Amino acid sequence: MPLPIAAVFLIDLLAFIGIFAIIALSLNLEFGYMGIPNFGKLLAVAGGAFFVGAIPGRILAYTLGAMNGLDYIRDNLKIVSGLNQILSSNPALSIAYLILSLIGAALAGAILGYIASYPAIRLREDYLTITLLAMAEILRTIGYNWPDLIGGTKGIPIPDPFRWVGGELRILAATITILATLGAVLAYMELVSRSPLGRVLRAIRDNELSAETYGKDIVKFRMKTLMVGSAIAAIGGALYTFWTASVTAAGFHRVTHTFWPWVMVIVGGAANNFGALVGAGIFVTLRKIISFYKSYFEPYVPFDVVWLEYLFLGLALIIVLMYRPEGLIPEKPTRTLSPDRLQRIISKIRGSGEASKEG
Amino acid sequence: MFPPILRDAVVFASILSMLSTGLTLTYMTTKVPNFAHGDFAVVSIYVSLILAEILGLNPYLGILPGFLVGGLAALILYLLILKPLLDRGASYVILMIATIAYDMILISAINILADYLTGVYKVVTRLFILKSYDFQVFDQPGIVFIAPLIAMAMVISLYLFLNKTKFGIAMRAAIENPSLAGVVGINVNLTYAVSWFISGGLAGISGTLMPLWLMCNPDLGMRLIVSIFAASIVGGLTNIYGAFIGGLLIGFAEVLGTGYLSIIVGSWIIPYRPIIPLVMMSLTLLFAPKGLTGIAWREIFKRGE
Numbered sequence: 148m149p150l151p152i153a154a155v156f157l158i159d160l161l162a163f164i165g166i167f168a169i170i171a172l173s174l175n176l177e178f179g180y181m182g183i184p185n186f187g188k189l190l191a192v193a194g195g196a197f198f199v200g201a202i203p204g205r206i207l208a209y210t211l212g213a214m215n216g217l218d219y220i221r222d223n224l225k226i227v228s229g230l231n232q233i234l235s236s237n238p239a240l241s242i243a244y245l246i247l248s249l250i251g252a253a254l255a256g257a258i259l260g261y262i263a264s265y266p267a268i269r270l271r272e273d274y275l276t277i278t279l280l281a282m283a284e285i286l287r288t289i290g291y292n293w294p295d296l297i298g299g300t301k302g303i304p305i306p307d308p309f310r311w312v313g314g315e316l317r318i319l320a321a322t323i324t325i326l327a328t329l330g331a332v333l334a335y336m337e338l339v340s341r342s343p344l345g346r347v348l349r350a351i352r353d354n355e356l357s358a359e360t361y362g363k364d365i366v367k368f369r370m371k372t373l374m375v376g377s378a379i380a381a382i383g384g385a386l387y388t389f390w391t392a393s394v395t396a397a398g399f400h401r402v403t404h405t406f407w408p409w410v411m412v413i414v415g416g417a418a419n420n421f422g423a424l425v426g427a428g429i430f431v432t433l434r435k436i437i438s439f440y441k442s443y444f445e446p447y448v449p450f451d452v453v454w455l456e457y458l459f460l461g462l463a464l465i466i467v468l469m470y471r472p473e474g475l476i477p478e479k480p481t482r483t484l485s486p487d488r489l490q491r492i493i494s495k496i497r498g499s500g501e502a503s504k505e506g
Numbered sequence: 507m508f509p510p511i512l513r514d515a516v517v518f519a520s521i522l523s524m525l526s527t528g529l530t531l532t533y534m535t536t537k538v539p540n541f542a543h544g545d546f547a548v549v550s551i552y553v554s555l556i557l558a559e560i561l562g563l564n565p566y567l568g569i570l571p572g573f574l575v576g577g578l579a580a581l582i583l584y585l586l587i588l589k590p591l592l593d594r595g596a597s598y599v600i601l602m603i604a605t606i607a608y609d610m611i612l613i614s615a616i617n618i619l620a621d622y623l624t625g626v627y628k629v630v631t632r633l634f635i636l637k638s639y640d641f642q643v644f645d646q647p648g649i650v651f652i653a654p655l656i657a658m659a660m661v662i663s664l665y666l667f668l669n670k671t672k673f674g675i676a677m678r679a680a681i682e683n684p685s686l687a688g689v690v691g692i693n694v695n696l697t698y699a700v701s702w703f704i705s706g707g708l709a710g711i712s713g714t715l716m717p718l719w720l721m722c723n724p725d726l727g728m729r730l731i732v733s734i735f736a737a738s739i740v741g742g743l744t745n746i747y748g749a750f751i752g753g754l755l756i757g758f759a760e761v762l763g764t765g766y767l768s769i770i771v772g773s774w775i776i777p778y779r780p781i782i783p784l785v786m787m788s789l790t791l792l793f794a795p796k797g798l799t800g801i802a803w804r805e806i807f808k809r810g811e
Contacts, residue, residue: 178599182599184599184602184603186541186606266787266791266792267788270795273539273598273602274791276539276602277539277732277735277739277787278788280731281732281735281780281787282784284729284732284780285778285780285781285784288777288778288780289778401728402610406606449622449625450617450622451621454614454615457610457611457613457614458611458614458615458618460610461607461608461609461610461611462607462611464603465587465608465611468596468603468604469591472594472596472600
């Protein structure tokens, strides 16, 4: 059953919003709540994508006996089409493959976040920032130049876990998976931001010294935040590769996977999950519209229009930083307990105090 | 006379040391790591290109215009973006993001210029090199001598400027303690603007030299930024002479390290060259986070005696 064009456009849009919203939410945890300027967001996103491109397919091929002495990269088309046939007739295996791969990607992202932050986590944020940025560039270089990982410059297709849905509906299934993951990530982030942990993160962000005075181990919190943020961003990268059913190192770039999420978080409003969500939504939709109308401009300007787009993005970000640094949806004051609950806790403390006096 | 790899190392180290010195200078004034620093050089690369390919002049004539253009690019960043943000009390993370946004703007502008030059003048503006415009001294390309000479001249004139001129001393005072410098009548804003201009100008000079030796592309600044930061961090981020030495160190280590490793383990290692500055930076952060200039060399030597 072919889907109508409008539906394809919408599904496409939702998938991209979903993926970038996941990445933006992870950046919001790191930067918004914790104040870590992670300019190496690409590291975790590409890490998740490269993991999914390199590892689960090989494991599947070995366990299902699809290798037959073939090389996973050189004979990739043969192996992947063989695996796809098996996967398309086995929904349970497909789903297990999808979920285990996502978990693996999250772990890979967390490990990358840990390694990347290790040299600089104890130092000022600017050192951490440049180390993360450099690590991201190096991961990209490795992906691009080491063909045995994910096919180097050309990239490789990966086994498709949505094939069993059939035909064009696979893209719908993939998009629903992305949106469901986004929902789970959003729920987790909301829980974190309202939990004592979220308040500690903000306390450290606002004043490291006073947080330290209250016995909070800042380095540990920063490291954990980076690991969780990287794990979530890696899931975003992994979902993108599943959505396209292929992976290339060239598809991951500092501009698209570090700079864009930053624009989303700043424009939407940092330290606010819905801000990151709105930022991602606006950004992806705007880009989609621009790329739709770009062809009309093309004949009139003597350069590639994409640069004009980047130029305006940079300008827009600076204008937002100057005139609305809190973003479209500003950070809300920290939620405290409801008056009833506070009253109950107070009476409980009083009660136990009186009880101890009497005793 | 020179092994080719040494020539490569000398030119690259000279270029890098000019860049890292400038980066450290702005870091000391405004306390913001400037992610657009590499692009100041790339702007001047195109000054060289225009001079050589379109006007038919010697690209070395680009040094002065390159200095001015690079300086202007830096001045715009400081006066129009960072200063207003600083006045609004922006945190330095916000300033950092602003430099990344400016990086984006400059790269786009450079690409638009490159597309325009290709379209109108039919010049190759991507992955180009201007080696053929260089002159020969003792059968060696001139840049092998010019680049280190200019780098040396830069660090000496910076030293003289900061220590022997009234304005230079005022600049150091403003960096050391802006509020106190303001009290004694130093125009802090002016000194900061001048240091940004000098920083961009130095990057601009290194940019005009780049196409005479390196394969140039609009994204060269983005690729160099890791090496530039590594050099500044190895140098200690608070000392321009340290940054100069850091630039030389990282430059030599990158070129010689990649060269010798490719002989030992094979040429597949060449694309992984950016790992060298990263490793040197990580080692510095782990063992001497204040950089070369932060190590108490005197005590180490005393202990050795």
